[in-house]
Amino acid sequence: MTVENPNTSAPAPAPSDFVRDIVAQHVAEHRYPRIITRFPPEPNGYLHIGHAKSICLNFGIARENGGQCNLRFDDTNPIKEDVEYVASIVADVRWLIGGWADQCLGFKPKGKAPETQSVGGKPDFYLPAVVGRPAFSEIRDPQSGSALEPFHASDYFDQLYTYAVTLIRQGKAYVCDLKPEEVESYRGPPDRPGKESPYRERTVAENLDLFHRMKMGMFPDGARTLRAKIDMASPNIWLRDPMLYRIRHVEHHHTGNIWCIYPMYDFAHCLSDYLEGVTHSVCTLEFEVHRPLYDWILGNLDLPRPLPHQYEFARLNVTYTVMSKRKLLQLVQEKLVAGWDDPRMPTICGFRRRGVPASALRRFVIGVGVTKFNSLTDVAVLEHAIRDDLNRTALRRLAVLRPVKVVLTNLPAGGTIACAAVNNPEDAGAGTREVPLTRELFIESDDFMETPPPKYFRLRPGGEVRLKYACIIKCDEVVKDATGCVVELHCTADLDSRTGGPNAGRKVKGTIHWVSATQCVEAEVRLYDRLFTVAEPDAAPASAESSGAARGDFKQFINPRSLEVVTARLEPGLAQAKPDERYQFERLGYFALDQASEIPNPKSGIRRPVFNRTIPLRDPWAKPTGQK
């Protein structure tokens, strides 16, 4: 199989799934002049890896068909939404698709509303996109240089109001005075027909007047709604005269105080799709039962251009994490994590801060496929995608997380031996660097055992091990403190076994990493592990002893060891680590500079770098099964 290798730039195989099959068929029969999709988040939370699946599907379809994908905020409920989220969503989307599908990103000229036009003699509204790669710092049209912005459903409130009036004129919508509880009881249970609202047969003139007065702010919140007149006996709840508009006297983050009536999702979404010329409106499974309503609204407005259609796929679930916005918000608000971008969070910004490349995230969400089956994907698949990406691209470096001092007794105190180290064995072009070998070193405490188990092939008293890129050393003496703790190992170096030396080919079983004790940098290193201890924090029942209150509470499964902070010693070159660079600390894992933290050293005042562990290397030996 072909892989997306950045060195060979071999293309990844074009994904295939039922949605793409439908699109391909439409392309084959020239149903639309151009394929247009959209990614429509509500700005009420941060984007997570589940959204990444939707983003890669929608932008993927666009890029594979020379089409476009609009970023549109589905902002029809001002009480839940906030500008805080708008900026983060734009940043996350652009990071995820950057260099991959950003040429398909559809934005609109800033402040522009749908244009009034006539198509085949019929009145119409249309808002075409500007498609291209807007610069990252400032979003501008690459052609004209004019400012761009994402689409907003709230930019269509005028047009949506006009469409609502059209429905009223046709006798297909009415103003209803029922209270919320009454609406619920009139709607009825799914197995029996509902009851028609007493306000259902109001005259067109009365409905027009009432709807206008709703808009003018003459009624309090909840007093009246606009409803579609469809069928109170429908087995589909969403066809039982669904709400189209409700009254909300609240300021909207994008439209300010212009409106006090706001359209419902079902009314706004299908028409927003239409206004933007969307052809394929791809959403998750829970909207499947809404599709007849989506089609009803568009089908009853005599719209002159081709209508969009909705297709549904199963959302992404991953083991050992939670995905619902509510639960993620809870983790943030209750300070169980450090914020939305905490590297343990399944948010896009969390992964980014953790050091996961966008290409790895993309590869993962594309790899799991698109179906209508409610699946639970093993987090191991994600971890594999990350390791696979980083293995090919990360620069190898030496770092010791939990140091034990080693003294090479046959080396002079002040001397330095420069050792050539390979930067990336997967990429010959990455070259080499020099690391200093000195009399005093640090090695990983795990790499020495006084009484090792069978098949342990690192350092032991009297044993030999190779220092990677340097030479073989032999452990002559174990120095302990008063409590019996190992404080120092005295070893002799076999300099003939140096890389490139006469005895370079000498074999010893183990090779370990190391850093010079006198020429290294200190860093804070944050070791992240999965946030939850169970595969399904949502579903796992509480243990029998737990109280009823704790039953089903995902928070009881939070991993108390999901973050460990150590002071590590790094090879000197890492003082110049770059934020965008990815590193493999050899034999340990993949690490990236934390861009949000700069810890000044209290002693020296020098900035001490902070590294986040993106993911550890696979380590079968660490597992119980590996210790046989």
Add this chain to the structure above:
RNA sequence: UGCCCGAUGGUGUAAUGGUAGCACAACGGACUCUGAAUCCGUUUGUCUAGGUUCGAGUCCUAGUCGGGCAGCCA
């Protein structure tokens, strides 16, 4: 409960009436100056019962199990 949707190894996903394949995981081996990577190999699957057909994972019917919908949320 009514309606809608779904079901292929442990997990995810192909096979579009014609040899059930791939990835991850697991296990074994080779190689190794990273117990990584790489390479080779092994184990494990069409929910059940009928029907259509020369032939069914695929089409039909019924059942079982799972998910969704009953916000003036999206």
